[in-house]
Amino acid sequence: MIRETEFLVLGSGIAGLSFALKVAEFGKVILISKTSLEESNTKYAQGGIAAVTYEPDNIKKHVEDTLIAGDGLCNREIVEMVVKEAPAQIQQLIDWGVSFDRNEKGAYDLGREGGHSEYRVLHHKDKTGEEIQNSLVKRVKEHRNIEILENHFAVDLITQHHLGKLVKRNQKNTDCYGSYILDLQTDQVNTFLSKITLIATGGTGNLYESTTNPKIATGDGIAMVYRAKGVIENMEFMQFHPTSLYNPGEKPSFLITEALRGFGAILKTTKGEEFMQKYHKKGCLAPRDIVARAIDYEMKISGDDYVHLDCSHLNAKKLKDHFPNIYNKCLSLNINITKDPIPVVPAAHYMCGGIKVDKNGCSAINRLYAIGEVSSTGLHGANRLASNSLSEAVVYADRAAKDAIKKIVHQEINKNIPEWDSQGTTYPEEMIMITQNYKEMQQIMSNYVGIVRSNLRLERALRRLEIIYKETEELYERSILSQKLCELRNLINVGYLILKMAQGLHESRGLHYTIDYPKKGSVSEF
Ligand code: FAD
Ligand code: SIN
Numbered sequence: 001m002i003r004e005t006e007f008l009v010l011g012s013g014i015a016g017l018s019f020a021l022k023v024a025e026f027g028k029v030i031l032i033s034k035t036s037l038e039e040s041n042t043k044y045a046q047g048g049i050a051a052v053t054y055e056p057d058n059i060k061k062h063v064e065d066t067l068i069a070g071d072g073l074c075n076r077e078i079v080e081m082v083v084k085e086a087p088a089q090i091q092q093l094i095d096w097g098v099s100f101d102r103n104e105k106g107a108y109d110l111g112r113e114g115g116h117s118e119y120r121v122l123h124h125k126d127k128t129g130e131e132i133q134n135s136l137v138k139r140v141k142e143h144r145n146i147e148i149l150e151n152h153f154a155v156d157l158i159t160q161h162h163l164g165k166l167v168k169r170n171q172k173n174t175d176c177y178g179s180y181i182l183d184l185q186t187d188q189v190n191t192f193l194s195k196i197t198l199i200a201t202g203g204t205g206n207l208y209e210s211t212t213n214p215k216i217a218t219g220d221g222i223a224m225v226y227r228a229k230g231v232i233e234n235m236e237f238m239q240f241h242p243t244s245l246y247n248p249g250e251k252p253s254f255l256i257t258e259a260l261r262g263f264g265a266i267l268k269t270t271k272g273e274e275f276m277q278k279y280h281k282k283g284c285l286a287p288r289d290i291v292a293r294a295i296d297y298e299m300k301i302s303g304d305d306y307v308h309l310d311c312s313h314l315n316a317k318k319l320k321d322h323f324p325n326i327y328n329k330c331l332s333l334n335i336n337i338t339k340d341p342i343p344v345v346p347a348a349h350y351m352c353g354g355i356k357v358d359k360n361g362c363s364a365i366n367r368l369y370a371i372g373e374v375s376s377t378g379l380h381g382a383n384r385l386a387s388n389s390l391s392e393a394v395v396y397a398d399r400a401a402k403d404a405i406k407k408i409v410h411q412e413i414n415k416n417i418p419e420w421d422s423q424g425t426t427y428p429e430e431m432i433m434i435t436q437n438y439k440e441m442q443q444i445m446s447n448y449v450g451i452v453r454s455n456l457r458l459e460r461a462l463r464r465l466e467i468i469y470k471e472t473e474e475l476y477e478r479s480i481l482s483q484k485l486c487e488l489r490n491l492i493n494v495g496y497l498i499l500k501m502a503q504g505l506h507e508s509r510g511l512h513y514t515i516d517y518p519k520k521g522s523v524s525e526f
Helices: 014-026 059-069 076-095 128-142 220-227 288-302 316-322 324-332 388-410 432-448 455-478 483-504
Strands: 002-010 029-032 146-149 152-158 178-183 188-199 238-245 266-268 307-310 342-351 354-356 368-370
Touching (some): 002 388, 014 188, 014 388, 059 076, 076 388, 128 146, 128 388, 152 220, 152 483, 188 388, 220 354, 220 483, 238 288, 288 342, 316 324, 368 388, 432 483, 455 483
Parallel strands (some): 002 029, 002 188, 188 368
Antiparallel strands (some): 238 342
């Protein structure tokens, strides 16, 4: 089957939904989501969305905090642009129906997180993401120019390659004509042709055994663009959140928001000793990379499986009122956070790198935009400042929409694209070929490419990943496509990019820490 549309939007988190709402007045939108419209990383966001609202905060302070967290690799021009434009886009969210908590004076009740020098995080209790996701989904469902296709999995982008032409990375004239999309109900791969395609497929947390990301975060967009010969950057900067709830076997790991530390919670060893002041003058509110490394180190020294986050000294009523989600979750595990310490461990959380884009979200491939977690804009550098990703997503949704609306008048749908060829493929005989390789990949990445790295670990990881890469490619060639197989293939692809970029960086910087080059100050060679 062939479908045509003006705007093809892949992904239904904050980035895809916001873009869809902005362009829908200017042309037909098909919005693709691989599970339900509601499921996304966005839905699980807790802390909130960072923006300057009141004095004593100001743009300069938010810019400086972002640059410091990014450890010298942020693009200052982009940081200034996002910080300046975020308040207007947050107002847009409010206009779409998102509600942020206010205090008794009617002003926004601002939270604080690691690396922020001021209270500047707008939130909805500790369920900010759910509030945003639900409000935007409601709006999108009401829009008659947006067609929603759930349980549809984007497999590959369509370029000149599918017309039999040679496409090379870094060439300027590669065009995106749409995407091949697997209908998960019929197992058919259909051809979606578009004037403009937007990738907003989110993160890559499932590369690791332990992650705060839901199952959908499998790096599909990054892998698709890499295969289509687009440009990917900064993949070595995988962010581990310092505090996920230690509850072995639970997937995804439940997040214990950094805003809890902003509210006064303190990290302690299981013996009850505070330790963060040893590592940074901001203590528990140091930038995230530093806190995660400190916890990792303390756990290795003590041999403990977790450290503690202590809230017992905080006002119990206010604590329950501000963090009902965390309070109830912990209580379901017999942890009363007003009295008992919360066992926490770091978990894979956010991909700072991704598809390289310009200030309007344009990728290196014409007619292809990438926004949200899947993109690399220059805002985060080597380590993202907490709660900056939701702001980045809405600022770029606005910029990409404005740019796409201007350009769409010059685009035609390419009608010469061949349909997906699945001749000679069969259903894989044994699912174990996929599930075992998935587990092995997660073990390789967790054990060798985690918070602390070394040349030896990276070499080992690459050798092992190459074996499962070959096996998976062979299986892919002869198989009728399934979501799990495509996701495994994409994750291996993303793991490879992380490894190659990590190997090319001969220094420790931000989220990339290697014992072979413990200092900052070399260059990337990838
Ligand atoms: P997502 O919200 O992940 O949406 C991706 C969409 O793409 C999904 O709909 C998915 O189904 C779809 N998709 C993926 N692959 C395919 C495919 N192949 N075909 C079709 N559809 C596909 N950031 C903050 O700024 N503040 C916070 O407080 C905060 N808290 C967080 C808490 C948690 C637990 C997590 C996991 C993240 C948090 N983050 C936070 C990060 C932030 O939530 C994400 O970076 C952001 O929501 C990403 O939005 P997105 O639209 O780019 O992607
Ligand atoms: C959190 O609430 O701690 C997560 C915030 C973020 O990832 O930006």
